[in-house]
Amino acid sequence: MPAHDQLDLDTAVDVLYTRPLDEFIAARDAVVRQATDSGDRLGAARVKRLPKPSVAAWVINQVARGHPEEIAALADLGDELRAATQERDRGRVRALDHLRRERTDGLVRTVREAGEVGGRPVSSAVLDRLTETLTAAVMDPDAAAVVRAGRLSRALQHVGFGIVDEQGDEAELVELHPAASDDGSSTAPERDVEKPARAEKSKKSGRGKPDPAAAELTAAEEAVEEAAAQVDRLESRRDDIRERLRSADAGIEHGESELERLARELDQLAAERDTTRHALDEARTAADEARADLEAVEDELDDAVERAADARRRRRAARGR
Structure with a gap:
């Protein structure tokens, strides 16, 4: 296959790893x-x-693509x-290890603060x-x-013995495509094609008969992928539930704060009511x-008016005499 076709496939795979996690299988x-x-x-x-990447792997891929300079450093x-x-420079090793922790913590802190x-919430487990x-x-x-590839x-x-994945299995650190030599033959690392090669050898040795070991390996790989997919689904559900819980907790905190505020207002209004009622009672008494x-x-x-009228009548009577 021409090199440019391979490059197109690599580009398509790169785009695949940038898609939302729930769309990975369909896009793949x-x-x-x-x-x-x-x-x-x-x-x-x-x-x-x-x-399909785990939730943590998907987040890490996006971080790696969004912070290429920090990952390169x-x-x-x-x-x-x-x-x-290798040079047994212990002072240099200590300084570089301190710098490693400092840079790692800095990038993780950036993600935590975001x-x-x-658009996917980042849990403490993912951090x-x-x-x-x-x-x-x-x-x-x-x-x-x-x-750095974000894949x-x-x-x-x-x-102590090397790199394992988050499930404790040996990590497969391989590229999508094997490198090609000048004559066009593949120069892929043996670990990249180890499983297909073993399967082909088993088919030949079995002369067309099913190889129990190969079948068992295939079943085990399918079981691992199914279990990993289940883990992804549960992690996604867990993150969603945690977000719902955070939202509910925030609602509880807001409601309790409002309840306390209203209780204070009610106490104040009750005091004002009692004062007003007392004033009203005094006003009614007055x-x-x-x-x-x-x-x-x-x-x-x-x-007095009647006495005054009577006095005037008597006065008029006295004057008439």
């Missing part, structure tokens, strides 16, 4: 069909074997650290996987290459007293 199968239609059966088979730091280790990657993967990228050049299917961990005084005064006034 579309790339497989395109590769098959173009005659690239080997490329189609390789793409078909690409598993970590990879370069790994080269320096290995060189210092709170999301590609832990990010830290482990960045550390693996420093400690292992193959891990660094895969992380992880599982997050990585560096352990009104009753004033009304009683008014009636008494009016009675006295009526008496």
Whole structure:
């Protein structure tokens, strides 16, 4: 197949790893069909074997693509650290290891403060996987290459004997396409084609009969992929539920705050009500007293008016005599 066709396939795979996680399987199968239609059966088979990334791996891929300079700096730091280790320069190793932690923590802190990657909330567990993967990228050049490519299917961990994925299995740090020599033959690493080669050998040795070991391997691989897909689904559900829980907790906190505020307002209004009621009672008492005084005064006034009229009558009578 011409080199430019392979480059087109690589580009399609790169785009595949930038798509939303829930669209990965459908998008991968579309790339497989395109590769098959173009005659690239080997490329189609390789793409078909690409598993759906875990939630952590998908987040790490987006971080790697969004922060290429920081990832490149970590990879370069790994080269320096290995060189210092070979030279047994302990002071240099300590300084570089401190710088590794500083740069790793800085990038993880950036993601934590953002709170999301590609619209997907980032949990503390995913941040832990990010830290482990960045550390693996420093400690292992193959891990660094895969992380920089942004094509992880599982997050990585560096352990005493090498690199494993987030499930503790040996990580497959291989490229999508084998390199080609000048005569056009493949120069792919043995580990990249190890499984297909073993399967082909088993078919030949069995003379067309099913190989139990190969069948068992295929079943095991399918079980691993199915279990990994189940883990992805559950991680996605867990993240969604955690987001719902955060939203509910925020609603509870807001409701309790509002309830406290309203309770304070009610206490204040109750105090104002009692004060107003007391003032009203006093006003009513004063009104009753004033009304009683008014009636008494009016009675006295009526008496006074009547006495005054009587006095005037007597005066007129006295003058007439």
